Amino acid sequence: MHKKQELSVSVCMASFNGQAFIEAQINSILPQLNKHDELVISDNSSTDGTWEILQKYQRKDNRIRLFKNDHPGVIGNFENAIAESQKELIFLCDQDDVWQPNKISVMKNYFQSHPQITVVVSDLIIVDNDFQTLIPSYQALRHTKPGFWHNLLRSSYIGAGMAFRKELKAVILPIPTNVPMHDMWIGLIADHQKGVAFIPEKLVFYRRHGLNTTEIQTTASKWQQFKWRWVAWRLVKKRITENKKNT
Numbered sequence: 001m002h003k004k005q006e007l008s009v010s011v012c013m014a015s016f017n018g019q020a021f022i023e024a025q026i027n028s029i030l031p032q033l034n035k036h037d038e039l040v041i042s043d044n045s046s047t048d049g050t051w052e053i054l055q056k057y058q059r060k061d062n063r064i065r066l067f068k069n070d071h072p073g074v075i076g077n078f079e080n081a082i083a084e085s086q087k088e089l090i091f092l093c094d095q096d097d098v099w100q101p102n103k104i105s106v107m108k109n110y111f112q113s114h115p116q117i118t119v120v121v122s123d124l125i126i127v128d129n130d131f132q133t134l135i136p137s138y139q140a141l142r143h144t145k146p147g148f149w150h151n152l153l154r155s156s157y158i159g160a161g162m163a164f165r166k167e168l169k170a171v172i173l174p175i176p177t178n179v180p181m182h183d184m185w186i187g188l189i190a191d192h193q194k195g196v197a198f199i200p201e202k203l204v205f206y207r208r209h210g211l212n213t214t215e216i217q218t219t220a221s222k223w224q225q226f227k228w229r230w231v232a233w234r235l236v237k238k239r240i241t242e243n244k245k246n247t
Contacts, residue, residue, distance in 0.1 A: 007108055009037040010085035010166075013093040014069075014077035016044040019053060021096035021207065026057055029093070032104040033063055042069045042081035050095075075182045078159070079175045088166050092159040092183065096207050098131070103203035107163050110199060118168050118195035119187060122161040124206040131205060138206060144198050148191040152229055155180075157187030157196075160204050164190065171243045176235050180228045188236045 011029055015022060029039060041064065043051055051066075058064040069080045082090060089111060091104065107120050123144075126135040135141050144156040151157060162183055172186050179185040190196045 006034070007089050007111060008087035009033060009089050009091060009104060009108065010087035011037070011039045011091045011093050011104075012078065012081035012085055013039065013041045013095055014044065014074060014081055015041055015046060015050055015054065015095045016074075016077065017046045017048045017050055018095035019046075019048045019050050021209075022050060022053060023057075024098050025093070025095055028099040028101070030061060030063070032099070032101065035063070036087075037063060038085070038087060039064045040067070040081050040085050041065070042067045042077050042084070044069045044074075044077045072177075075175055075177070075179070078182045079173065082169060083173060085166070085169075089163055090166060090169070091163040094160045094206075096209065097160055098205040098207070100203045100205070106201050106203060107199070110197065111163070111165065114197060116195065117197045118193070119157075119162060119164040119190040119197070121157060121163075121187070121196065121198050122201050122203040123199070124158065124161050124204045125202045126206045126208060129207065129209040131207070134208065137202065139198065139200065146191070146196060146198055148188060148194075151184075151187060151191060151196075152233060155184045155187065156198065157183045158206075159183035159186075160206050162186065171239060176239075179232055179235060184232065185235075188232060189239065192236060192240055 054066050058066055067084055069077045071080050110120050124138040127133055142156045172189050175182050175185055
C-alpha cells in the first residue's frame, strides 16, 4: 500500500511597515515548512525597513519569495501573494501574528483526510502585543458555524486562520475590488459548494496592537453591512456562474 504523497505548502503573507512584528512571525513559520514549500511575501511599499528585513531572510533561505505589490490596499496585497503562489495548499498569513508550531501539520492532515474540503479555517487566540490573552477563542467570540448563508450574514472566515487548495485560485482570482475583505470572498466562494470546514484547534496567536490593518469587529453601519452582503452575494453568484461556463 502506497503512502499518500504529502501536500506541498505556500504560505502567503502580506506585509506593510511590519518591522516591529514580522520577524517573530517568519520565525514561527519557517521551521514548519518542508524543503519544497515556500513563503511568498507581497510587500505594499513599506518605508520602515520591513523590505530590508525580508531581503535579509531571503538571502538565508531560498524558500522565501519576495514581491512588490502594485495593487491597492490589503486585499490587493494578498491577491498579489496568492497569484504568485505555486504549491498545493495556500495558507494566508498576517505579518504580525505568531503561529503555533503545529499549525501547518494539523491543517495539512485535515486536508489530506477530507478531500472534499477546499477551505479550512482554524480557531485563533486573540492576544495583545505582549502575547497576553485577550480572548481565548475567536470562534467562540464570533459564534462560528459552517454554512454559506450564516457566514454571509455573520462572517467567521478569518484569513489569519485560513488555508485553501490551489484549485480555488482559478475561481477566486481576480478578487473584486468592492468585496468587504479577501477572506470573506474566499470563504463564500468555497462555502457555496459546501467546501469549508472550521476546526477547533487554536493554531494562531492573533495579535492586536493598535496598528492592525483589519478589525475583529466591524465598525461599519448596519446599512453599509447590508450593502456589503448584497454586493458579496451578487459577486459570488456571478463568479460561480462564470466559472461553470469556463469549465
